[in-house]
Amino acid sequence: MEIKLPEIPIVKKHPRTMVVIFVVFFLIVSLLVESSNNKPEEQNEVITAESVDTFIPSGFVLVPIEVQNLASLDSIVGQFGVVDLYTENDKNPLASGLKLIRSPRDPSQFAVMVPEASSKEIVRYSNKPFMVIVQNPNQNKSAVRQATQPTRITWED
Numbered sequence: 086m087e088i089k090l091p092e093i094p095i096v097k098k099h100p101r102t103m104v105v106i107f108v109v110f111f112l113i114v115s116l117l118v119e120s121s122n123n124k125p126e127e128q129n130e131v132i133t134a135e136s137v138d139t140f141i142p143s144g145f146v147l148v149p150i151e152v153q154n155l156a157s158l159d160s161i162v163g164q165f166g167v168v169d170l171y172t173e174n175d176k177n178p179l180a181s182g183l184k185l186i187r188s189p190r191d192p193s194q195f196a197v198m199v200p201e202a203s204s205k206e207i208v209r210y211s212n213k214p215f216m217v218i219v220q221n222p223n224q225n226k227s228a229v230r231q232a233t234q235p236t237r238i239t240w241e242d
Contacts, residue, residue: 153213170218171218
C-alpha cells in the first residue's frame, strides 16, 4: 500500500525550501519552549536563622514580643513589617514605626528592632501581649514613648 502525499508546487520547484521551512519552524518552537522554562524564579523572603543578627544595625537591639492579634498579623505580614505597639487599655501607642521581624525558626514569634536606649520601655511592658498595628513601610522614624517619672513632692517643715 502506497501513500501519496499532495504535491506542493513550490516544493517541486525548490526542493530545499521544505527543509528550510521545517528547520525554521523547529527553531522557533524550541526557542519558545526554552524561554518559557527559563522564567526567573520568584525571590522568597526566606531568611536563615544564622543571618537574622546581621540585620541589626549598630546601636539597635531586637526585642522579642508577644502579639495579641497574632492571627490577623500572621495573615498580612511577611518576614518584615513596620508596626506600632499598643499596650492593653492604652489609646496611645507605646512605640511607633518599629521594624518588625518574624522569627525564621518559629514563624509565630516576632521581635521589634529598637534603639538600645529605648529597649527598656518595651521590656517593661512585655508582661502582657502587645496589640500590633501595621504601618506604612516608608514611614520615616521610629519612636518609643518615654516613661514619665512620677512627681514626688516632699513637704518639710
